[in-house]
Amino acid sequence: MAAPSWWQRGAIYQVYPRSFADGNGDGVGDLLGLREHLDHLTDLHVEAVWLSPVFPSPMADFGYDVADFCDVDPLFGTLADLDQLIADCHERGIRVILDWVPNHTSDRHPWFLASRSARDDPMRDWYVWRDGSPDGRPPNDWRSEFGAVGPAWTYDPDTGQWYLHSYTPQQPDLNWDNPQVEAAMHDVVRFWLGRGVDGLRIDALQRLAKDPLLRSNAGAARRHDQDWETAHDRLRRIRRVVDEYRGRIIVGEVYLLDLPRVLAYLQGGDQLHLAHNFVFLHLPWDAVAFRSGIDGFQTLAEPDAWPAWFLGNHDHSRIDTRYDDGDSGPARARAVALMLTALRGTPFLYQGDELGLPDAEIPPDQVVDVDGRDPERSPIPWRPPSVAGPGAGFTTGTPWLPLVEAAERLCVERQAADPRSTLSLVRRLAALRAASPILQTGEQRMLDAGPDVLAWLRTLGSERLLAAVNFATEPRPLLGEDVPDGRCAVLLSTDPGRTDLSVTAGACELRRFTLQPSEAVLLRLLDDDTAQ
Ligand code: NOJ
Numbered sequence: 001m002a003a004p005s006w007w008q009r010g011a012i013y014q015v016y017p018r019s020f021a022d023g024n025g026d027g028v029g030d031l032l033g034l035r036e037h038l039d040h041l042t043d044l045h046v047e048a049v050w051l052s053p054v055f056p057s058p059m060a061d062f063g064y065d066v067a068d069f070c071d072v073d074p075l076f077g078t079l080a081d082l083d084q085l086i087a088d089c090h091e092r093g094i095r096v097i098l099d100w101v102p103n104h105t106s107d108r109h110p111w112f113l114a115s116r117s118a119r120d121d122p123m124r125d126w127y128v129w130r131d132g133s134p135d136g137r138p139p140n141d142w143r144s145e146f147g148a149v150g151p152a153w154t155y156d157p158d159t160g161q162w163y164l165h166s167y168t169p170q171q172p173d174l175n176w177d178n179p180q181v182e183a184a185m186h187d188v189v190r191f192w193l194g195r196g197v198d199g200l201r202i203d204a205l206q207r208l209a210k211d212p213l214l215r216s217n218a219g220a221a222r223r224h225d226q227d228w229e230t231a232h233d234r235l236r237r238i239r240r241v242v243d244e245y246r247g248r249i250i251v252g253e254v255y256l257l258d259l260p261r262v263l264a265y266l267q268g269g270d271q272l273h274l275a276h277n278f279v280f281l282h283l284p285w286d287a288v289a290f291r292s293g294i295d296g297f298q299t300l301a302e303p304d305a306w307p308a309w310f311l312g313n314h315d316h317s318r319i320d321t322r323y324d325d326g327d328s329g330p331a332r333a334r335a336v337a338l339m340l341t342a343l344r345g346t347p348f349l350y351q352g353d354e355l356g357l358p359d360a361e362i363p364p365d366q367v368v369d370v371d372g373r374d375p376e377r378s379p380i381p382w383r384p385p386s387v388a389g390p391g392a393g394f395t396t397g398t399p400w401l402p403l404v405e406a407a408e409r410l411c412v413e414r415q416a417a418d419p420r421s422t423l424s425l426v427r428r429l430a431a432l433r434a435a436s437p438i439l440q441t442g443e444q445r446m447l448d449a450g451p452d453v454l455a456w457l458r459t460l461g462s463e464r465l466l467a468a469v470n471f472a473t474e475p476r477p478l479l480g481e482d483v484p485d486g487r488c489a490v491l492l493s494t495d496p497g498r499t500d501l502s503v504t505a506g507a508c509e510l511r512r513f514t515l516q517p518s519e520a521v522l523l524r525l526l527d528d529d530t531a532q
Contacts, residue, residue: 001441006047006095007199007249007273008306009440010433011340011347013046016314017054017076018062019379020351022395029379029394031077031085037382040412041094044354045430048095050201050251052314054082058108060170062369062377063099064203065106069188086196095198097251102185103207104171111184112172119159126181127172128164130214138162141216142225146371152225166207166225168370176234177212186241193242199249200242202272205265206256208234227256232264235271249273251308257282259296266305274308274346281311285323285332287454287471294343294456295446307345311336312353318376321359325473330356330422331518334494335469337422338520341429342458342467344444349426352380355415356422360404374401381407384414420496428492432522438463450479453515457484464525465491470515478513486510486527495519 023032053063138153209231360378382393415423449455
């Protein structure tokens, strides 16, 4: 493989700006706070930072309801602050990816205000307006993605029609069947790429194309409210705009739990560069399930399609909580960190996963999200509360969401000082990947290595690394014909108790290697003639 592109080399780190760092003491994270903590990103060797939306917004969906695509919400700072952030990141060799939310706007966006003002307004058709059924029900049976919202339609008494919203009623869906909408959204892409942004994460890409006849889902062989055939040409036209600028990328949130349908958005080299694979995110903690998730991409994707591996974001319960087995601490979150780093593909890291943060407890009177996603959006604890106060270095004010209970132990400052911490492990993993072409571009072959063990071989020239994850809570040996014969040295282990770390003198036989409970390891194969 040729030299990797920047977006293939190392991790893309997701910042959820509200919860990263608060620079002005109002309890909500902002661009100033982020700029003050860029060392954290440098220490994690991230290739790029992806910012969840910072655009002007009434915050009905915490920024995913955009009222102006080309500015910054005062809560986060100014456009000049964002320019400065981009410059600061570039100076450090960190690329910047912004969140582009093309499926919908805020109901306060001037386009929607015009559209809802009258049936004959020139912008009426920029959104999806329909008459209801004669008995007063919505135009069809489509439901909002958020269970608590119910129908995906809201009645507007002023003009006597219903408008479509795939999410909250404050997020009306744009009508992408209207070429003026498409052109206006292409201009938004040009605005940001022209400003020096390195890429865009496309929010809810699967929603960009729906059945233009708006037929109900019930009884249909497939859903009519998303993933319509027109999506792919629409995406190709977006890609052509992106390709007007050098070295820029688009990563798609393709929220479909059907791998071939997700991969369709990566096909042909003229659609996405990277796709978030939610099939992978929803896997149970089971070696066989992960094996088939990884094999699935390898066998179904086109050879040039590049995988993106991610297991956490701001919409899903934290890795440490989701895979919690009750008593192993963050062992599984640590194993995940090694897995994402060692798989062929681009790892995505959600802020706080490098600390092994669990979900926060949110008391009922502090719940703010319509869809139960507050626990994974809890602010980053930077410093011990015993020293920095209850804001834990995130804020000097009152944090907009409670911090995790274990902030004292899990905060960045404490973990940075402890070589056995999850943060230290993730930094070591990142440094290793940054220094190892084999981890960036080496070939990958999955191995049968015994029950509960997920193992794979990476090769580049004569170099070979074997990665293995023990999904069991008891020790498991590397077993079977597929495991190469010969000696190995432990390059990295996620088990803080392992003592033979980097003791090359103590190199051991690969086929006698035993993984500790929930341990993941990266082993260097020492004998050149053991290749399979
Ligand atoms: C996906 C985003 O990640 C989520 O936070 C948001 O609520 C929906 N898209 C709607 O924009």
